[in-house]
Amino acid sequence: MSTTRTLLALAALAPAVFSAPLASRQAPSGVPAYVLTYAPIVYLDSSDPYFPSDIGAQLSHTQPEVNFATVSGAPNPLTLNNLNTLNNLGGTNVYLTSKDDISKNPSWLNGVKPDASGKTNGAVSCAIIVNDHGSGLVDAFYMYFYAFNYGGDYFSFIIGDHVGDWEHNMIRFQNGMPQAIWYSQHANGEAFTYATVQKSGVRPIVFSANGSHANYAITGTHDHTIPNVNLPEGPVEDHTDKGSMWDPTLSAYYYSYNAGSNTFAAYDSSTPVNWLYFNGHWGDQQYPNSDPRQTTIFGISGTQKYQGGPTGPEDKQLNRTNVCPDNGDTCIVRTILGP
Ligand SMILES: *[C@@H]1O[C@H](CO)[C@@H](O)[C@H](O)[C@H]1NC(C)=O
Ligand SMILES: *[C@@H]1O[C@H](CO)[C@@H](O)[C@H](O)[C@H]1NC(C)=O
DSSP: OOHHHHHHHHHHHOTTTTHHHHHTOOOOTTSOHHHHHTOOEEEEOTTOOOOBOOTTHHHHSEEEEETTEEOTTOOSSOOTTTGGGGGGTTGGGOEEEESSOGGGOOGGGGOOOOOTTSOOTTOOOEEEEEEEEETTEEEEEEEEEEEEEOOOEETTEEOOBEEEEEEEEEEEEETTEEEEEEEEETTEEEEEETTTSOEETTEEEEEEOTTTOOEESSSEEEEOSSTTOOBSSSSSEEEEOOOSEEOGGGGEEEEEEETTTTEEEESSTTSOOGGGGOOSBSSOOOOOTTSTTOOOSTTOTTOOSBOOOOBOGGGSOSSOSSSSOOSSSOOOEESSOOO
């Protein structure tokens, strides 16, 4: 038997060892192997009903609005190939606004629960973006999409729900070896050395918080009242545990990013690219306090139940000097696990 036939025969005998990990990773050719080998494994919180969601499906459940008025002249249907045309029709003021009343919890907000292999079947819920800085330095962004962010319950008020939720990890590689990993959390996040974080095999483990989908390196509670100060307890807590396993690479779009020209390229011709240039928001604009669905704590700004939807991957500082985004703070790359 030829080597190939021997391998095929062995593969038939031991599908779990041979074909499963290869067959199920459907990355197009050209994606650096280490971007897959060391990709994060995400554990969703066991009580979170809001799973990762199909990026394109968000367009069919929403319509573009500016100041709560429908954008006229927008392509119909909106697709991942034409979404960027909204940049000339309002740009950063455009909000992809739910066609359904969000307060009635339409089922599409719940996304798609990963199957036993960790795949969100029928839902492309991740965009993997590779920025090759040259000299062996490569940053891979794993952008996670959820249709809905549940803000959380504070003193019996819900604060911070929004349609659309983009979160991410970034892994910095040097010569194909992972060095450090960024975990996005609310407006900021935490960085750790690769050696520090828990792993599944060689893949970093990430815990996605209930509702907010902030990414943490450990399970438990995480207070984020004070930006950049991570404490196990406090008034504004996230919660993570080892619920469903999500392997974002199994249903993802793959791109390279050229910082010099600020352009994206797909690794294959069937992957839509233009949506990455859309600079508007992936969910409803914050409802005014006069909207009967809106609540606040004594009208205090920032305590609204429903807040505005987020901007997309292009707004996450894709060309970084450090593994952290540059927000004026020192980039602390932690060597001890913590909340
Ligand atoms: C998780 O969030 C849901 C609302 O989406 C809430 O009902 C549940 O109590 C939360 N779980 C925990 C452990 O706080
Ligand atoms: C991208 O980041 C690198 C630092 O890694 C910097 O030298 C370069 O000037 C940046 N490019 C652009 C276009 O900002």
